[in-house]
Amino acid sequence: MFFRDGFFWGMHLIWWGIWLVALGWIFFGPSNWPYPEEEEDDILVTLKRRFAKGEITAQEYEESKSLLKSDK
Structure with a gap:
């Protein structure tokens, strides 16, 4: 479909980046952030x-x- 134009890989890499940032925030973000010390x-x-x-x-x-x- 868009393989030769480069749109597929561009959007594909953007979505991977979004997922990696979201998972990184979940697993490596502040663990006690909503709770006061x-x-x-x-x-x-x-x-x-x-x-x-x-x-x-x-x-x-x-x-x-x-x-x-x-x-x-």
Whole structure:
């Protein structure tokens, strides 16, 4: 059909290039791109969570909070 004009090989090579780029992106692209990286919990956030769960009392919370803020 278009073998002698060169159109066939040109379009054929373009499609191979598109497939190679797509497969390369799938297999070698960033693996954790849509997911944000986990951040380390701040000590004060952990302290607030423990207080909210009832693991520590209000007095222990205030003492720990003032102790942590004085160290900074």
